[in-house]
Amino acid sequence: MNCLRCKTKMIVLENNSIKIDVCFEGCGGIWFDWMELKKIDESHEADPEFIKKLSQCSNKKVNLSEKLNCPKCPKQPMIRRFSSIKRKAEIDECPQCGGFWLDAGELVAIHSEYQNETEKEAATKKYITDLFVTSPVVAEEHNQVKEELDKIDKFKNALRFICPSNYLPGKQKWGAF
Ligand SMILES: [Zn+2]
Ligand SMILES: [Zn+2]
Structure with a gap:
């Protein structure tokens, strides 16, 4: 597979026997194919050797603002959003296949956000609850988010609604809160 950004041929690295494509x-x-990111998004899930190898990448400069299409789904644009309410990494997600694209440094940034999934979920739920109390402007999205939260497996999808960075152009400016 070739890199989505710089078109360089990617190599396969293993993290705890999961094969991951790296530029x-x-x-x-x-x-990351569907569900692969979930298996490595907490720092304790990452093999130190894998992280070390990542730090040895060439770090070729690329245009990070360029929109990406999914490499697996023809003509499917990826959605860009923050990895969590802490907003340390902007990641690209394919709404069709559930694949993720992370630019250099973003995995480490995600690892620095929360100790584990429980901590992340608790923080996100609190954030959403506070949001609905204080911001009537998001009421429109309320049911959509709540439905997503009810399905715990799809918890991360809820982040699309509460942490988009540049999708829904012309719609509500989420940076307001
Ligand atoms: Zn690349
Ligand atoms: Zn896709």
């Missing part, structure tokens, strides 16, 4: 000789971007 090692180019920009350091990483492609």
Whole structure:
């Protein structure tokens, strides 16, 4: 598979026997198939060797503002959003296949956000609850988010609604809160 950003041929690195595509000789971007990111998004799930290898990528400069299409789904644009309410990383997600694209450094940034999934979920739920109390402007999205939260497996999808960064152009400016 070629890199979505710099078109360099990506290599396969293993993290606890999961094969992950990395743009090692180019920009350091990483492609995760559906559910792969979930298996490595907490720091204790990452093999130190894998993280070390990532730090040795070429770090070729790329245009990070360029919109990406999913490499697996023809003509499907990826959705860009923050990895969590802490907003340390902007990640690209395919709404069709559930794949993720992370640019160089973003996995480490995600690891620095929360100790584990429980902590992250608790923080996100509190954030959403506070939001609905204080901001009537998001009421429109309320049911959509709540439905997502009810399905705990899809918890991360809820982040699309509460942490989008540049999708829904022309719609509500989420940066307001
Ligand atoms: Zn690349
Ligand atoms: Zn896709």
